[in-house]
Amino acid sequence: MGVDYYNVLKVSRNATEEDLKKSYKRLAMKWHPDKNAVNTKEAEEKFKQISEAYDVLSDTQKRQIYDLYGEEGLKSGLHAPPTSKEKDFTGGGRGNGFKFSQRDPEDIFAEFFGGLDSGKGKSSGGGGGGRLRKAEAMEHMLPCSLEELYKGSRRKMMISRIVLDYSGKPSTVEEVLAINVKPGWKNGTKITFLEKGNHERGATPGDLIFVIDEKPHPIFKRDGNDLLIHQKISLLDALTGKNLNIKTLDGRELIVPISDIIRPGHEMVIQNEGMPVSKEPGKNGNLRIKFDVKFPSRLTAEQKSDLRRILGGTTG
Structure with missing residues (x-):
């Protein structure tokens, strides 16, 4: 048939x-x-x-x-x-x-x-x-933690919109939409649901747009595809070295050995430990560690003498 x-x-x-x-x-x-x-x-x-x-x-x-x-x-x-x-x-x-x-x-x-x-x-x-014409688009902010933007996540959002029946009578309907947040998406990224916005007389339905709103992180700061972290370090550790333990956004313990002398303002770059690059799966930006060397507030005369002797300093 x-x-x-x-x-x-x-x-x-x-x-x-x-x-x-x-x-x-x-x-x-x-x-x-x-x-x-x-x-x-x-x-x-x-x-x-x-x-x-x-x-x-x-x-x-x-x-x-x-x-x-x-x-x-x-x-x-x-x-x-x-x-x-x-x-x-x-x-x-x-x-x-x-x-x-x-x-x-x-x-x-x-x-x-x-x-x-x-x-x-x-x-x-x-x-x-x-x-x-097309009805005006509806925009909603979608707050995301840096962890969500690092690992990706699946969100469900309840929306409310106006629709028209065949006679043109408006009514409000609610719907749950699933949003797949992809690893590496940046602040301001827009996710568009075609014609999921309001209906208007004499127009095709508008679109519904969610805009990624990246929430501040207490440790990491994003710079494009890189992650930036400020690390305080004592003068002793800056001179003699140590191992830094950094917890990554996906929960790993990253051990960063420091062997060189660290000067104030020094920046260390760890390759491929930044944010995922959304358009290049498998590729990440860098992790940049900026050091803040903490100097002692006071030294005794004996400590000063020992430092001169050890570091080879001279007076005058």
């Missing part, structure tokens, strides 16, 4: 062009893969079926052939109007000139919702009217 395109689009067999457009808009927005991050495969399949159904039923020639012969006859190449022999078609692959071609689902979607500001593309209206 093949696919029932009328059932796919939820329209009757005598549906008008306007009926087809209205139903396609509603279903395409619901099942577009970008709006179904949880069940992407199911959404892709449904979105493809919806697009194919609209492509066939909105085309006069394709629809006529489909009404006469069904999906199998349409894709087998039969032509309309039928001859008496073609009316007896039982499923054979004989064609007489019509070649079925399926349009890209994203191209169809773009005619309704894409390029709203560019003025490009075909008009989706029968009378050649312009495209609808």
Whole structure:
């Protein structure tokens, strides 16, 4: 029997062009893969079926052939109007000139919702009217700790938005959205959910945008892909050396041996121990340790004498 395109689009067999457009808009927005991050495969399949159904039923020639012969006859190449022999078609692959071609689902979607500001593309209206504007986007801050931005995390956010029913009556709905925070994302990174914002009369639904808001960390400071830490060290340790124990953002104990003499303001660089580089998986920035050498507040005469002797200092 093949696919029932009328059932796919939820329209009757005598549906008008306007009926087809209205139903396609509603279903395409619901099942577009970008709006179904949880069940992407199911959404892709449904979105493809919806697009194919609209492509066939909105085309006069394709629809006529489909009404006469069904999906199998349409894709087998039969032509309309039928001859008496073609009316007896039982499923054979004989064609007489019509070649079925399926349009890209994203191209169809773009005619309704894409390029709203560019003025490009075909008009989706029968009378050649312009495209609808897009409602204003909704922005929400998404506070993230530096640990979350280092390791990545999965967040669930409850949103509230205004939607319109078929009569244009507004109502408020709530929905939980899942956000996958990727390792290395920076402050200000935007995550966009297409058409998950408010609905407005005479406009396509607005987008919902979450903006990463990096919370300050008590130890580490971020500098691009690098991590910066200020480390206090005694004068004795600065001169004689020691091992630093630094707890990383993913909970590891990083041992940093100090063997060289550390001067005030000295910076040590530990390769690949900074923030992950989001666009280059497996690569990290650097960890930069800036030292603050703590000098003693006072020395006894004996201590001063010993230091002169040990360090080879001279008076005068």
